[in-house]
Each structure stands twice: as C-alpha cells, then as structure tokens.
Amino acid sequence: MKNDIYLGLVHHPITNKMGEVVTTSVTNLDIHDISRSCRTFGIRNYFLVTPLKPQHDLVNKILGHWEEDKAAAYNPDRQDALSVARLVDSVEMGIERIKEIHGVEPLVTVTGANFKTCTGREKDLLSKASVDKRPIFLLFGTGWGLHARVLERAEFALEPIFGASEDGYNHLSVRSAVAIYLDRLARASETMK
C-alpha cells in the first residue's frame, strides 16, 4: 500500500466482560494468522503488545521457532510471514519505534465492534495520513476490546464492521476483523491512486 501502515495487537490495557482492565494472553494463532495477513497486504510491522515478560519469551520462541522446524522447509511462506512481527511492552513503545523510523508520530487509529461514534472510513484515514505525511498505527484489541485509555489516546476511530446477519449477531474473531480491515484499506488505497 502507498501509506506506511503499522498494526498493533493489544493485550494490555484490555477490557474484560465486566469492564475491568486486564492483560490477555498472546496466542500462537494470532501471531501466525495476523502475520500472514500483514505480509499479504504490505503492512510495515505487526507489533504484539504485551508487558508480560514470560509472554515475551513465548513469543520470541514462536518467532524463531520455525527456523529449526521441519515444517519450515515444507512451508517457508509461514516463516517468511513472521519476519513482519515485533514485540513491544506497550502501545507507547510501538509509537516510539514508528517515530524512530519515520521521524514523526504515527496517526494512532483504533478499531472496535461497538463504537458509538467514529472518525471515518478507510479512505478518510488514508487521505488524512497522506495529507499529514504520517504513518498509520492501526490498533486492534483482544478480550472485550481496547481499554478507554487507548481509545482516548487515538486520533482516529475507524468505522466498525457491521456484518449482515438478520438478528444483529456481530462477533468476528480479531483475526477475521484484521483481515477485513486490511482488505478494505488495500481497496481504498487502490481507488486513490
């Protein structure tokens, strides 16, 4: 994509069902599936955000794991995908990393299924970032969603994915939501060329 887009999967601060702040666990599958989506859609880096040190050890093992694995020889594309993944302690640390690369603060953008209001759609986000000459840091929550502290820090809230069920059921996995938003961004980017 023409814009520099970074993705963050946030495991803290996250809201649980009761509205409390929690730290969720990193899952093997979120690492693999979302890395593949990020590589396919030209995302610069995929930041796994967690302050828990034991989780860092686990993630580092997974990110290096395939190198020694027989499966890596059979499936080199999966190992390739992981090259896009990075580990950070916090959303702020992700922002700092992006600032180091681009010399400017990224446009922190949040996603969520239950936003009452939003800033705009994909084309609006890409336009704003292009005009401002800034990279985008697109954040996804785990658990019951990004905590208010992250939402308040953001400059842009993307329009939710509404689905199309007759009874209003709308519970995509974060992996599915990431895939849909990246496809929408890529298609919006194409029409803007």
Place this chain on the structure above:
Amino acid sequence: MKNDIYLGLVHHPITNKMGEVVTTSVTNLDIHDISRSCRTFGIRNYFLVTPLKPQHDLVNKILGHWEEDKAAAYNPDRQDALSVARLVDSVEMGIERIKEIHGVEPLVTVTGANFKTCTGREKDLLSKASVDKRPIFLLFGTGWGLHARVLERAEFALEPIFGASEDGYNHLSVRSAVAIYLDRLARASETMK
C-alpha cells in the same frame, strides 16, 4: 444478505504441495473462527466437508462441547455461532442438503489464491444467483487448495484476493480469506439494494 449463501470448507479432495489428492484434518480453529464469520455475515449454513468418520466424531464433540462448558456461560456468543455449522461427507452431500432446502441446485462457486482465470467478482456472483433464483454454495479449500475435481464441478470461480505487498507475497489463512470474501459479498449486496 439478500441472497441465500452457504459456505463449505473442504478437507477432501484437496491438493497438497506435490499436487497429489489428500484429505486434510479439520481444525478446532477453523470451526470456531469461520462459524463466527458466517453468523456475522448471515450465511445460512457452514458445511465442514470431510469423509473421515473419526473427524466427524471430533467435530460433533466440538459442536456440542460448549453446551456443557463453563466457558459457554461466559461466552454464549461463541456457542451461538456454532449453530450455523453442519458436517457432511462430501461436496455432493452439501449440494444435496441445499437442494432439499431450496428445491433447486445451488450455484457452486469456488475460491482460490492462484486462479489463472475467473468468472467474476462478488457483485457478478450475486447478480447471477438472483437472476437464476438459486442459492450460492461458496467453497474454500484447505491445504494447497481445492482439487481440480471440485474446480471442474463449479459454475463460478470468484476473483482471487490479490493482496498489496510489494514483493507479491500472498498467503492468507483460509480463515482470513473467508472473512474477506464474506465482507466483500455483504458490501456488494448492500450496493445492489
């Protein structure tokens, strides 16, 4: 969605890396993630296609599992999602089930990342199905993709998802591909109202 759409995740006949016919394993995650995407986008049924009886036992256990699980009380939306899933021995059996419901053969539609030619995009598929007054049976492969036997049986091949990476990397998980196609179909359906 206005059209009646059924989804099939095919575990046989599948092509492996060497081009041979194989049967892949059903995974817990494909059941859960794709059920949630199907429920969110108003898909009528999600057929898990495998001829292996031990896999049927496993899938039936997963489909019934949440009812007795403590997690079901915490997360009823996940159990709800599984209500859309069905188990069939073959693509033909899925076609028969849909015929029983609608009295007409579904428009068998295939997806794949490496199609050299395709029949059209989402709006073309929805238009054709509406004109013909037929439901759609949208098939996804596992492993290295749907076997030629399934591709030849199909009446419609959807345009692949091309991605937007600079080096042409294009290896989405089937879970991500399903999410993207269902979102594209829902958006195409909206514009046709």
